[in-house]
Amino acid sequence: LAVCRGRVVRVPKGPLIRVVGTEVEIPCSVSDYDGPSEQNFDWEFSQETDFVRIVSTWDSTFTSEEYQTRVGYGDIKLRRSSNDAVELVIRNIQPTDQGTYKCSTPSTDATVQGNYDAEVQVKVISDGLSVSGSKGRSSMSLRLSEGDSFKLRCSAVTTSPEHTHLHVTWQIKNESTWRDILSLTHEGKFHPGPGYEERYRNGDIRLDTGANDTYWLSVSQASSVDEGVYRCLVSEWVRGADSSWQKIQEKRVEIASVAIQRTDVVISTSNVSVTERDSLDLTCNITTDRSGIFQAEVMWYFSASPDATLSDAQVLLSMDHDSVVSDSTLISLSHVDRNSCRLLVRDVDVGDSGYYFCQAAVWVPLHNGSWHKVVERTSAPVSVVVTALEPDYEVFLNASKIPKFSDDPTELNCRIANAQDTEANIRFTVSWHYRQRLRSDDVVTAELLATMGSDWTLQLGDRIRERTQNGEIIFSKKAVDTFSFRIQWTSESDRGDYFCVISAWSRHRNNSWVKSKDVTSASVSIFWATQDYTLTVEAVKLKPFFVAGHTFEMTCKVSSKNIKTPRYSVLITAEKPLADQSNPNGTTRIISLNQDSVVRLEDWTDQTRVDGVVLEKVQENEFRYRMYQTKISDAGLYRCVVTAWSPGGGGMWREAVNGLSNPIQIDFQMSGPVFNVSVHSDNPTVYQGEVADLWCIVTTEGMALEPDDMSFDVSWFAVRSFALDREPILLASVDRRGIVTQSRRNGSSDLSLERISPLEFHLRVHGCEDHDFGNHYCIVTPWVRSATGVWQRESDIKAKPIFLSVKMDVLNAFKYPLLIGIGLATVIGLLSCLIGYCSSRWCCKKEVQETRRERRRLMSMEMD
Numbered sequence: 065l066a067v068c069r070g071r072v073v074r075v076p077k078g079p080l081i082r083v084v085g086t087e088v089e090i091p092c093s094v095s096d097y098d099g100p101s102e103q104n105f106d107w108e109f110s111q112e113t114d115f116v117r118i119v120s121t122w123d124s125t126f127t128s129e130e131y132q133t134r135v136g137y138g139d140i141k142l143r144r145s146s147n148d149a150v151e152l153v154i155r156n157i158q159p160t161d162q163g164t165y166k167c168s169t170p171s172t173d174a175t176v177q178g179n180y181d182a183e184v185q186v187k188v189i190s191d192g193l194s195v196s197g198s199k200g201r202s203s204m205s206l207r208l209s210e211g212d213s214f215k216l217r218c219s220a221v222t223t224s225p226e227h228t229h230l231h232v233t234w235q236i237k238n239e240s241t242w243r244d245i246l247s248l249t250h251e252g253k254f255h256p257g258p259g260y261e262e263r264y265r266n267g268d269i270r271l272d273t274g275a276n277d278t279y280w281l282s283v284s285q286a287s288s289v290d291e292g293v294y295r296c297l298v299s300e301w302v303r304g305a306d307s308s309w310q311k312i313q314e315k316r317v318e319i320a321s322v323a324i325q326r327t328d329v330v331i332s333t334s335n336v337s338v339t340e341r342d343s344l345d346l347t348c349n350i351t352t353d354r355s356g357i358f359q360a361e362v363m364w365y366f367s368a369s370p371d372a373t374l375s376d377a378q379v380l381l382s383m384d385h386d387s388v389v390s391d392s393t394l395i396s397l398s399h400v401d402r403n404s405c406r407l408l409v410r411d412v413d414v415g416d417s418g419y420y421f422c423q424a425a426v427w428v429p430l431h432n433g434s435w436h437k438v439v440e441r442t443s444a445p446v447s448v449v450v451t452a453l454e455p456d457y458e459v460f461l462n463a464s465k466i467p468k469f470s471d472d473p474t475e476l477n478c479r480i481a482n483a484q485d486t487e488a489n490i491r492f493t494v495s496w497h498y499r500q501r502l503r504s505d506d507v508v509t510a511e512l513l514a515t516m517g518s519d520w521t522l523q524l525g526d527r528i529r530e531r532t533q534n535g536e537i538i539f540s541k542k543a544v545d546t547f548s549f550r551i552q553w554t555s556e557s558d559r560g561d562y563f564c565v566i567s568a569w570s571r572h573r574n575n576s577w578v579k580s581k582d583v584t585s586a587s588v589s590i591f592w593a594t595q596d597y598t599l600t601v602e603a604v605k606l607k608p609f610f611v612a613g614h615t616f617e618m619t620c621k622v623s624s625k626n627i628k629t630p631r632y633s634v635l636i637t638a639e640k641p642l643a644d645q646s647n648p649n650g651t652t653r654i655i656s657l658n659q660d661s662v663v664r665l666e667d668w669t670d671q672t673r674v675d676g677v678v679l680e681k682v683q684e685n686e687f688r689y690r691m692y693q694t695k696i697s698d699a700g701l702y703r704c705v706v707t708a709w710s711p712g713g714g715g716m717w718r719e720a721v722n723g724l725s726n727p728i729q730i731d732f733q734m735s736g737p738v739f740n741v742s743v744h745s746d747n748p749t750v751y752q753g754e755v756a757d758l759w760c761i762v763t764t765e766g767m768a769l770e771p772d773d774m775s776f777d778v779s780w781f782a783v784r785s786f787a788l789d790r791e792p793i794l795l796a797s798v799d800r801r802g803i804v805t806q807s808r809r810n811g812s813s814d815l816s817l818e819r820i821s822p823l824e825f826h827l828r829v830h831g832c833e834d835h836d837f838g839n840h841y842c843i844v845t846p847w848v849r850s851a852t853g854v855w856q857r858e859s860d861i862k863a864k865p866i867f868l869s870v871k872m873d874v875l876n877a878f879k880y881p882l883l884i885g886i887g888l889a890t891v892i893g894l895l896s897c898l899i900g901y902c903s904s905r906w907c908c909k910k911e912v913q914e915t916r917r918e919r920r921r922l923m924s925m926e927m928d
Contacts, residue, residue: 070178071097075167077305078185081226083313085191088157090184092167093149099172102147106170111163121150122170162188192223193230195298197319203293206322209352211426211438213284216319218296221277228312231299234271234281238292245294246271246281250301250309285438291324327352327426327439332404335447340570344409344448347400348422350441359435361425362405364397368418370445377421381407413572414452414580419445452570452580455490457483459566461585467554468592469628471711474554476588478564480545489571490580491518494547496539498527499561501591510563513549514539518569518577555718556594563587595626599723601706616691618728620704623685627720628710631659634687635666635705636679638698639727655679657687659709659717694730695856701727737774738765741844741863749869756829756868760842763823769848771822775800775855777845778825780817784838788865795840798825800847811835832870841865 072095082088094103104122108115109131119135119142120126127135134140143151154161168181198204198217206214220230229250235242235257244257246264248271256264263269263285270282283290299314332347350360363382365374381397383389383405389397396408405424409416425440458481465475478494493516500508512525514532522539524532531537538550547566551558568581599622606617624630635656653666657679668677678690691698704725709717744759760778779797783790796806796817804817814830829836846858 070176071095071169071171071173071180072178073167073169073180073182075165075182075184078183079187079305080184081187081189081302081304081310081312082157083191083193083224083300084158084188085156086313088152088154088161088186089143090152090154090165090167090186091145091149092152092182093146094169095148096178097148097169097172098174103172104170105142105150106168107142107152108166108168109161109163110166115166118165119152157186157188159188162186189225191313192225193220193298193300193313193315194222195220195296195315195317197296197317203318204320206320207325208286208322209325210287210327211428212286213282214286214322215283216281216294217274218279218281218298218317218319219277220279220296220298222300224300226302228300228302229309231301231311232271232279233297233299234279235295235297236290236292237295238289242295245269248273248279250299286322286324287439288324288326291322293321294319325352327441333446335449337449337451338412339451340413340453341411344407344412344416344450346407346420346422346446348405348407348424348443350403350424350426352403352426357429358402358438359427360402360405361427361437362397363423364407365421365423366416366418367421367445370419370447372419374423374442380409380420412450414450414570414578415572415574415576417448417450420448421445452578454581455483455568457481457492457566457568457583459564459583459585461562461564461588463588463590465550466590470556470592470594471553471628474551474558474590476549476562476564477542478547478549478566478585480566483545491569491571491577492545493518493520493567493569495565495567496549497563497565499563499587501560501589518579554590559591561587561589597627597708597721598625599627599706599708599721600624601704601723601725603702603704603725603728605728614694616694616698616702616730618689618702619682620687620689620706620725621685622687622706622708622723624708624721627708630708630710630720631717632685632687633658633707633709634679635707636677636689637703637705639701639703640699655689657681659707693854697857697859699730701729703727737767737769737848739763739844739846739858739861740765741842741861743841743863743866745866745868748866749871750832751871752833753831756832756836756870758827758829758840758866758868759820760825760827760844760863761823762825762844762846773849774822775847776825777847778817778819779843780827780840781843782836782838782840782868783865784835786839786867788839796827829868834870834872837868837870839865839867 073092074095075090075092080088080090092105092107094105097103104120106120106123106126107118109118110116116130117126117128118131119140121142121144131140139155141153143153145151152165152167164183164185166181166183171180196219208214216234218232218234220232222228222230231247231250233247234245236245237243243259245260246257246269247255249255254264254271256269260269268284270280272280272282274280279296281294295316295318297314297316299311301309301311304310327350332349336344336346338344346364348362348364352358361382361384364380365377366380367377381389381392381395383397383399394410396410398406398408400406405422407420407422421443423440423442425437427435427437429435460479460481461476462479463474463476465473467474476496478496480492495515496513497510498513499510502508511527513528514522514524516522528537532539536552538548538552540548540550542548547564549562549564563585565582565584567579568583569577570580571577602621604619604621606619607614620634622632633656636654638652638654639650640652654668655663655665655677657663661681663679665674665677668674670676673693676692678692680688682688687704689702689704706723706725708720708723710720711717740763742761742763744761745757747757750756758780760780762776777797777799780795781792782795783792794807796804796815798804798817798819802819806815806817809815811833812831813833813836816828816830818826820826825842827840827842841863844861844863846861847855848858849855
């Protein structure tokens with residue numbers, strides 16, 4: 065199979081039918097070529113004779129003499145659309161231009177393949193299309209009212225010798241551009257323009273055909289968008305040789321200029337202000353130039369916002385085009401004339417304040433006696449403000465109880481005086497406010513303490529909500545014209561300025577209450593002079609010198625100023641040396657005694673000396689602390705932390721000030737031996753399943769002790785890493801009494817811990833596994849018996865860790881699996897042989913029946 069590829073030059077399939085006097089465009093393109101991307105083209109023309117050169121893209125001398133004038137004026141030119149396509153443009157084509165046009169391309173290929181030119185025939189016909197408006201007039205003017213209907217006429221006829229179709233489009237220009245309204249295409253289909261689809265489906269826009277080749281545009285329910293200049297655009301189409309439709313010419317004519325008179329709806333007055341209990345009078349006016357018979361339909365709306373839509377607004381009253389009014393008691397609606405409608409609202413109140421607007425529709429009679437709505441408009445909203453009838457009254461605030469000291473009561477009375485015009489529809493409520501006093505001139509915003517609603521409910525502010533719920537603050541109404549505010553126990557934070565606001569509420573027609581007036585009282589200052597609290601704490605050590613095992617005793621004496629009947633709570637703290645690992649933070653809370661003399665152990669964790677510390681109250685301002693059987697680990701700085709409390713409201717105590725005493729130091733002179741600890745192993749590398757031996761060895765320096773006078777607590781730890789960057793894991797421990805404690809383990813290995821001698825402790829790991837590796841070390845806590853027979857605990861000593869490696873024994877690891885595998889293979893082989901033998905012996909045996917043959921010897925030839 066051979067595939068030929070070469071240059072292809074294409075022109076439209078002819079003949080091309082064009083109308084005399086129009087502009088003709090003949091495209092030509094080339095494909096599948098070699099060489100540069102931009103190709104050149106030559107055009108030639110023939111009328112059954114030799115071809116005459118017209119124009120070229122690359123040779124300016126290509127044009128023949130008879131075409132030089134038309135090419136020079138631009139009546140004939142080439143327009144390049146791409147690198148491989150051009151169009152031959154002939155303006156004002158004439159019958160002499162009818163003939164054959166050839167498009168050729170100079171070769172840029174390496175080999176000559178394909179076609180290098182193409183021809184198309186052009187047929188020029190006469191202009192037989194005529195388009196006109198109504199009765200031959202060029203244009204007419206129409207002046208219509210909004211909602212009217214109108215029709216426009218366009219006549220289009222063709223006498224073309226070819227079979228052509230007409231495409232009719234109605235257009236409008238109401239600004240600067242023409243827009244399509246409705247079209248009847250050359251294929252007989254209706255196509256509405258953008259924005260006219262809905263009106264076309266509703267039948268408000270139609271295109272009808274009539275006799276004598278007329279096309280009528282019918283428009284119903286005319287609006288302001290239909291105002292403008294209308295024209296009829298007619299194009300002539302013919303089906304080409306390739307069965308596609310081609311437009312051969314187009315003509316247009318202006319038909320009419322249409323003006324639409326808009327119908328407006330306005331309210332006769334602008335913003336309105338009326339007094340409560342008066343009447344509100346509004347008029348809705350309809351502006352239209354209609355002189356015929358019509359009736360108006362009016363609907364009034366009310367809204368609290370000027371931007372509300374009709375669906376959000378409240379319908380007040382409506383009147384249809386038959387003058388039937390919907391029912392209402394206080395609102396009436398009536399006709400002033402046929403263009404005006406009056407709304408009357410009687411006995412208005414503050415709730416009637418808002419925005420009012422009306423919606424009006426114009427109805428016209430039809431020939432069958434029914435009514436048709438032609439236009440509907442909504443007026444702009446009108447603001448209506450109803451001024452309330454405010455009552456006249458004054459407000460006075462006085463203090464019946466003023467505190468002189470903290471925790472004294474405070475009582476304020478807010479009284480209404482000289483009340484006038486306070487009828488039964490008026491109700492009074494109160495709001496209490498607080499303003500903090502500052503020494504500077506800074507302005508402080510008032511804080512709302514409590515407010516009373518129109519239904520007498522009290523709403524509390526955040527500042528006093530909890531105190532009010534606890535009964536510390538009381539709100540009450542002592543009389544019809546007096547409201548009371550009482551603080552049972554006034555604190556320093558309550559000092560400041562107080563004032564009240566009396567609100568008057570008016571009852572409306574729907575029995576709702578609306579605030580009509582606020583009157584603020586003068587402020588009352590609640591203040592008393594105070595001095596800062598002072599607290600002094602002195603700690604004294606009763607015994608200047610003592611040794612370990614003796615009792616430590618210290619007293620704390622407290623003195624205070626400017627505190628009313630104080631009580632004290634005491635906390636004993638100890639600041640241990642940094643070397644003490646029991647409390648890395650440095651400060652330990654030992655024991656406390658609160659203001660009610662209740663003692664509590666805080667962070668005292670020595671279970672052997674649960675009753676070893678005592679804190680007691682000697683006098684009202686003196687406290688004694690004792691610590692029995694002191695140890696070397698008790699060394700440090702001891703302080704008294706004292707808090708002074710004063711009586712608060714409701715029998716509660718209020719914290720006044722804190723104080724810290726001077727430190728008392730406990731320091732022991734160390735003259736005993738010095739202990740050192742080390743970890744040893746003869747073989748720190750073991751195989752899985754073996755036993756790892758680790759020794760913790762204690763050595764002493766300095767003063768020698770008898771073995772019975774010293775004992776040790778030993779704990780073994782492991783860190784499962786090379787760099788000691790993980791948390792240590794407790795393996796086992798033995799206390800000084802010889803009791804061994806082991807931690808829970810997840811693996812199959814086991815531990816044993818024993819004391820070999822008074823100074824040596826042996827740890828064994830039986831059946832080592834891979835997770836038993838890591839750094840191992842011991843921590844030793846020495847206990848030394850003093851001359852008085854008291855055991856003293858020394859500081860913990862940590863040994864330098866030793867790394868234990870666990871390796872895998874390859875031979876022992878694979879010995880048993882290999883033996884088991886060989887044994888299973890042997891058993892399976894023997895079993896296979898046995899099954900095969902049995903199958904051949906019994907299952908596959910056949911009984912062969914052989915015919916018995918007689919045994920006869922051959923005869924000799926002589927005997928035969």
